[in-house]
Amino acid sequence: MELTTVWFGLIAILWCGYFLLEGFDFGVGVLLPVIGRTERQRRVLINTIGPVWDGNEVWLVVAGGATFAAFPEWYATLFSGFYLPLLLILLALIVRGVAFEYRGKVDSAAWRRRWDIGIFVGSAVPAFLWGVAFGNIVRGVRLDADHEYVGSFVDLLNPYALLGGITTLALFTLHGAVFLALKTDGEVRARAGALAVRLGLAALLVAGGFLSWTQWMRTDLTGAVLSAAAAASLAGGVGAAKLRREGWAFVGTAAAIVLATVALFATLFPEVLPSTVAAANSLTVHNASATPYTLKIMTWVAAFCTPVVLAYQGWTYWVFRRRLRVEDIPQAAAEPAGGQTEAAVRQPGL
Amino acid sequence: MTCPFRDLWPLRGGGEITRLGDVDALDLARWQFAVTTLYHFIFVPITIGLSALVAVLQTVWLRTGKSEYLRATKFFGKLFLINFAMGVVTGIVQEFQFGMNWSNYSRFVGDIFGAPLAIEGLLAFFLESTFLGLWMFGWERLPRRVHLACIWLVAIGTQLSAYFILAANAWMQHPVGYRINAERGRAELTDFVAVLTNSTALVAYAHTFMACFVTAGAFMLAVAGWHLRRRNQPEVFRPALRLAGWVVLVAGLGVVVTGDLQARVMTDQQPMKMAAAEALYSTTDGASFSLFTVGSLDGHEELFSIRVPKLLSLMATTSPDGRVEGVDNLQAAYAAQLGPGDYRPLIPVTYWSFRLMIGFGVLAMLVAALTLWHARRERPRLARWVWPAAIWAVALPLLANSTGWIFTEMGRQPWTVFGVLKTADSVSPEVGVADVALSLGVFTVLYGILAVIELLLMVRYVRAGAPEEEQRPAEDGVDRPLAFAY
Numbered sequence: 001m002e003l004t005t006v007w008f009g010l011i012a013i014l015w016c017g018y019f020l021l022e023g024f025d026f027g028v029g030v031l032l033p034v035i036g037r038t039e040r041q042r043r044v045l046i047n048t049i050g051p052v053w054d055g056n057e058v059w060l061v062v063a064g065g066a067t068f069a070a071f072p073e074w075y076a077t078l079f080s081g082f083y084l085p086l087l088l089i090l091l092a093l094i095v096r097g098v099a100f101e102y103r104g105k106v107d108s109a110a111w112r113r114r115w116d117i118g119i120f121v122g123s124a125v126p127a128f129l130w131g132v133a134f135g136n137i138v139r140g141v142r143l144d145a146d147h148e149y150v151g152s153f154v155d156l157l158n159p160y161a162l163l164g165g166i167t168t169l170a171l172f173t174l175h176g177a178v179f180l181a182l183k184t185d186g187e188v189r190a191r192a193g194a195l196a197v198r199l200g201l202a203a204l205l206v207a208g209g210f211l212s213w214t215q216w217m218r219t220d221l222t223g224a225v226l227s228a229a230a231a232a233s234l235a236g237g238v239g240a241a242k243l244r245r246e247g248w249a250f251v252g253t254a255a256a257i258v259l260a261t262v263a264l265f266a267t268l269f270p271e272v273l274p275s276t277v278a279a280a281n282s283l284t285v286h287n288a289s290a291t292p293y294t295l296k297i298m299t300w301v302a303a304f305c306t307p308v309v310l311a312y313q314g315w316t317y318w319v320f321r322r323r324l325r326v327e328d329i330p331q332a333a334a335e336p337a338g339g340q341t342e343a344a345v346r347q348p349g350l
Numbered sequence: 351m352t353c354p355f356r357d358l359w360p361l362r363g364g365g366e367i368t369r370l371g372d373v374d375a376l377d378l379a380r381w382q383f384a385v386t387t388l389y390h391f392i393f394v395p396i397t398i399g400l401s402a403l404v405a406v407l408q409t410v411w412l413r414t415g416k417s418e419y420l421r422a423t424k425f426f427g428k429l430f431l432i433n434f435a436m437g438v439v440t441g442i443v444q445e446f447q448f449g450m451n452w453s454n455y456s457r458f459v460g461d462i463f464g465a466p467l468a469i470e471g472l473l474a475f476f477l478e479s480t481f482l483g484l485w486m487f488g489w490e491r492l493p494r495r496v497h498l499a500c501i502w503l504v505a506i507g508t509q510l511s512a513y514f515i516l517a518a519n520a521w522m523q524h525p526v527g528y529r530i531n532a533e534r535g536r537a538e539l540t541d542f543v544a545v546l547t548n549s550t551a552l553v554a555y556a557h558t559f560m561a562c563f564v565t566a567g568a569f570m571l572a573v574a575g576w577h578l579r580r581r582n583q584p585e586v587f588r589p590a591l592r593l594a595g596w597v598v599l600v601a602g603l604g605v606v607v608t609g610d611l612q613a614r615v616m617t618d619q620q621p622m623k624m625a626a627a628e629a630l631y632s633t634t635d636g637a638s639f640s641l642f643t644v645g646s647l648d649g650h651e652e653l654f655s656i657r658v659p660k661l662l663s664l665m666a667t668t669s670p671d672g673r674v675e676g677v678d679n680l681q682a683a684y685a686a687q688l689g690p691g692d693y694r695p696l697i698p699v700t701y702w703s704f705r706l707m708i709g710f711g712v713l714a715m716l717v718a719a720l721t722l723w724h725a726r727r728e729r730p731r732l733a734r735w736v737w738p739a740a741i742w743a744v745a746l747p748l749l750a751n752s753t754g755w756i757f758t759e760m761g762r763q764p765w766t767v768f769g770v771l772k773t774a775d776s777v778s779p780e781v782g783v784a785d786v787a788l789s790l791g792v793f794t795v796l797y798g799i800l801a802v803i804e805l806l807l808m809v810r811y812v813r814a815g816a817p818e819e820e821q822r823p824a825e826d827g828v829d830r831p832l833a834f835a836y
Binding site for chain 1: 431432434435436438439440441442443445446448449450451453454456457459460461462463464465467468469470471472473475476477479480481482483484486487488491492536538539540542778779780781785788789792796800803807810811
């Protein structure tokens with residue numbers, strides 16, 4: 001296999017990993033005001049993703065870096081062309097990351113409420129915009145002969161791409177609900193489980209619509225088969241959620257997200273960013289790629305590092321595998337964990 | 351339809367307006383890169399240095415069993431986390447920005463520059479973020495030694511990250527291991543080992559490594575000084591102060607030594623930058639170093655100057671009588687070699703940023719030495735100003751870091767890749783002035799707000815002091831309310 005094909009595949013895998021992992025923590029963020037009715041419940045929600053969200057986000061950083069290294073032209077065109085959507089995503093991710101860290105740091109309901117809005121918006125906006133971005137990538141955009149994006153921001157908000165955005169938002173929110181049902185207990189678990197079933201039907205509808213539209217637009221046999229498999233996994237996941245088989249429900253939504261992402265990449269291949277102006281202007285794995293030498297080095301690095309990363313990231317999930325209950329969250333008020341307050345004595349950890 | 355909004359954000363796209371009056375998309379993109387990078391680099395050195403210092407504190411606790419060290423670990427660990435969050439979220443902007451605002455640069459250098467960035471993510475960011483999560487949430491869940499290993503892995507991750515990003519930057523200062531492919535119009539990697547062992551990268555890493563410890567040491571010194579001044583928890587803060595003071599002194603010495611090495615490498619590779627650092631216009635043997643100059647810097651006229659004879663030649667060439675090339679001579683040589691053009695950086699900026707960097711750094715070391723001396727036996731008459739000096743000195747290394755980066759990046763101008771690609775040719779051609787103005791504005795405002803919040807939180811948690819004595823956390827794995835950060 002050509003190295004350019006290998007790297008197209010690896011970048012697809014990185015996006016799969018990103019959507020699979022950050023997908024549920026976006027979902028938890030979106031559901032924070034819906035499922036978390038009390039302060040302690042909200043803390044349960046946030047703490048289900050507490051140890052892992054940052055590691056999940058690194059998948060995006062690596063996907064970006066790998067695109068830069070393996071397909072510089074793709075990276076340059078995509079990032080400069082999608083300037084305003086990416087700006088919005090960056091702003092959302094900044095607010096969201098800071099919100100997780102800072103919301104518990106001052107004991108004030110108003111303070112926490114503001115950061116909760118930050119978590120909600122900071123999760124919903126990228127969950128939506130990544131779908132819009134991928135919709136545009138698959139659909140193609142206006143590229144001139146220099147591979148520069150010459151469309152406008154409004155061009156990116158076409159109906160197909162917007163449906164893509166709604167699809168990722170729905171899928172990630174569902175994935176988050178299923179994850180919460182798996183990782184919590186008591187009231188939160190019950191509410192998340194019930195919500196997952198209702199969300200599941202909506203997600204099935206929009207995702208089915210989006211994937212069908214994709215295949216109608218750019219018919220591709222592999223892509224079609226994978227899309228069908230994604231839809232089947234999603235249906236299976238929702239069914240499992242209905243039967244309260246929470247582990248299987250999570251497997252179902254995880255598989256649906258991965259399969260749908262792979263379906264989009266398979267449909268795209270060998271192009272990486274089609275041009276709607278002229279086929280000759282399209283970016284492909286060939287005209288966008290780095291040199292074979294760079295790709296070879298990167299392949300060795302990836303071959304050695306990726307298994308190690310997967311092992312320790314997997315281990316994190318194992319360490320924090322236990323379900324969280326409201327009782328696990330200390331009643332104590334938020335810190336500062338100074339010497340003065342009694343609460344701090346009962347709350348030793350960081 | 352003459353609505354200006356329509357022109358700035360054209361609905362049809364294409365032919366983007368990149369200049370509006372005196373405002374140019376290129377200038378705004380440069381400002382944005384400067385603002386976001388300098389801001390990011392407030393948090394980065396603290397993260398790099400403090401992760402290792404917290405790891406040291408925790409290691410001492412495990413070895414000695416003294417609870418003061420556990421309390422210090424938790425106290426400084428919390429400050430570390432508040433700082434880390436900002437470093438992470440502002441870091442993603444950096445990676446995206448190359449493509450967003452500098453697409454021509456990305457196309458041109460991606461084959462070389464992308465690899466260290468990708469490797470940084472794969473090798474360093476995963477390590478840092480995953481093990482930081484384990485460390486934060488693992489206090490009661492992991493065996494003690496494993497838990498300690500987590501913070502050390504975070505510290506190692508920050509070092510790896512620093513190395514790869516500096517290797518990428520060093521390639522811009524001194525490109526090696528590449529060839530130009532004229533047909534594709536880009537630079538292509540021919541020797542990755544050369545890129546990673548670039549002498550510029552090695553000295554820059556050493557210099558930055560030391561500077562990070564000065565920064566984190568000064569931070570810890572200020573915090574400990576604040577409490578000791580109030581005779582608060584001396585059992586925790588006295589050892590912390592000693593550790594911090596010595597770290598600043600030793601690492602400060604390291605900064606001087608590595609800076610000296612770097613100056614020589616720079617003179618060799620980027621003579622214009624060295625000349626611009628001194629505002630030395632004509633090639634001179636046995637050049638002096640001016641500590642302070644009043645005059646028209648660009649007009650070659652000097653009104654007043656305090657000079658150390660022969661110091662510049664010594665710094666640049668190791669010989670007091672060595673020859674240092676001047677700006678005007680270099681400009682003429684470059685123009686002859688590369689064609690007409692202005693190859694000079696903004697001399698006032700390079701001149702002052704170079705001096706301020708050195709000045710702030712030296713001042714930080716002096717304050718640390720004074721504080722250490724004073725802490726051995728307090729002298730009541732000195733206490734009134736030694737402690738405030740120690741506290742305010744937290745800003746000195748941060749200012750030195752910023753001016754250092756301003757110097758090294760501005761001194762490379764007009765190039766992004768020295769001698770190969772100009773800054774003016776690096777910018778995204780189809781990103782309009784309105785888009786960049788918007789992003790620059792939004793980043794500046796958001797970063798400003800976050801800076802205020804971060805500062806308030808820091809002050810709040812510094813004031814709260816270290817947690818009181820507690821029984822050692824159990825290792826039995828029995829479920830109990832979790833001690834969470836969120």
